[in-house]
Amino acid sequence: MSLKFSLILALCLAAVALNSAERARYDNYRVYRVTASNAAELAFLKNMENTSDSLIFMEGVHSVDRDIEVVVAPHKIPDFLQAMGDNEIDYVLLESNLQAQLDQEDEVQIKGRADVYGWTAYQTLDDTYNWLISLTKLYPGVVTLIEGGKTYEKRSILGIKISYNNGQAQKPGIFIEAGIHAREWIAPATTTYIINQLLTSDDAVLQDLAKNYDWYFFPHANPDGYVYTHTTDRLWRKTRQPHGTCYGADPNRNWDFYWGTVGISTNPCSDTYAGPSAFSEIETKSLANYIKSLEGKIQLYVSFHAYSQYVLYPYGHTSELPDNAADYKRVFDVTVDAIKERYGTKYTGGNIYDAIYPASGASVDWAYANVGARMSFCLELRPGANSLLTGFRLPADKIIPTGEETLDGLVAMISEVKELGYFK
DSSP states (O other): OOHHHHHHHHHHHHHHHHTTOOOOOOTTOEEEEEEOOSHHHHHHHHHHHTTOTTEEETTOOOOTTOEEEEEEOGGGHHHHHHHHHHTTOEEEEEESOHHHHHHHHIIIIITTOOSSOOSSSOOOHHHHHHHHHHHHHHSTTTEEEEEEEEOTTSOEEEEEEEOOOSSOSSOOEEEEEEOSSTTOTHHHHHHHHHHHHHHHOOOHHHHHHHHHSEEEEESOSOHHHHHHHHHTOTTOOSOOOEETTEEOOOTTSOSSSSTTSSSOBOOTTSTTBOOSSTTOSHHHHHHHHHHHTTTTTOSEEEEEEEEEOEEEESOSSOSOOOTTHHHHHHHHHHHHHHHHHHHOOOOEEEEHHHHTOOOOSOHHHHHHHHSOOSEEEEEEEEEESSOHHHHTTOOGGGHHHHHHHHHHHHHHHHHHHHHTTOOO
16 A cells, blocks of 8 residues: 555544544633742642642742643642642733633634645644645655654654755755654744745755755654644644553653653653653654654754743753763754844753753654754744643744744754764
8 A cells, every 4th residue: 555545544534533533621720820939849739740630830849930831621720729828839810711812712723724735824733734735845855744653543753754856965964853742843844944945945945955965754653643633632642552551652652762761751641751661652752763764864953842931952861961072062052043033033042951841752853863863953943931731732824934934043043053074
């Protein structure tokens, strides 16, 4: 069976299965921002995160003095507020009815989608997959359909390779992975924007990048989760494989590199659940197998996430820096400067553990350690570190500006990586 036929069959079967899905609603759910000011408060919040499925900690509980956003079910509000007061934990109400915000997004961001594939609205998985397939017909011999494995719900993890036949035996390789967290819609949208620019732009710099590197793009590393955010629960983060009475694991805590050591949850209901074992999720295991097949061919690995405007690099499991940390700092500096130039968007960052929070089992760390990608970055895209009310639901009119400045940063990143001698 051909890749294209099996893909179309899987999409059809998935569509039938999901037609009957009931959409999760968040009527009168409140959103609070809480901040632990000491270790005791942090431990209390961590315990709270793992004891109730009526509290959704959007990015997990990781460190003191870092804002934590919590979605609280209506029946849980009195207990939650009493717990905050009893433990003297600072909190701020951000939203009194989360569903009203989600309804507004549904109307503007999804139903307003244009008939032609583009970047004025967020696209469905089917839309993006059909667009990727169309590129192989528009650019024969340049764009190749690639498959990074399967998902729990039998979808393909579909991507493309862009490679011009210009006489080079083996060109330097750049791998772009996005959408590993389902609700972070701006990441896949930015990835497809960059694909389109590499194939269509008349800018000499972009044409040079397109023709002199082998590009591997996977806009959706978590297809099941992404579909689920469209059909059932807009705030879903994980995969969809059942674990006990709960579903999914955090696919960016599931890679086999210091798996399960720090910055994770062992509660299957938690958004940061690392899974029962490394590579327990077929999505991470099969994508890792594909990437491993490219060992020695990838010098730069980039993972797009959202949100908070960070440029991050290894490691997530420890504050110990990689042996080429000085080079990482150089690439980081030119990248954040380039991103800022067009719209003034300010990025910060550094090594994952110190710059954002401890997080073991991430894809960028695994790629750095296992396939020779000595330059491996995670970009947390727009918006800044403010609130989930705009964080995971960046307005669609910000897709193109985000794509433009991210591509500016990527161009600068590649130039500096080349200058440092990593592209062989």
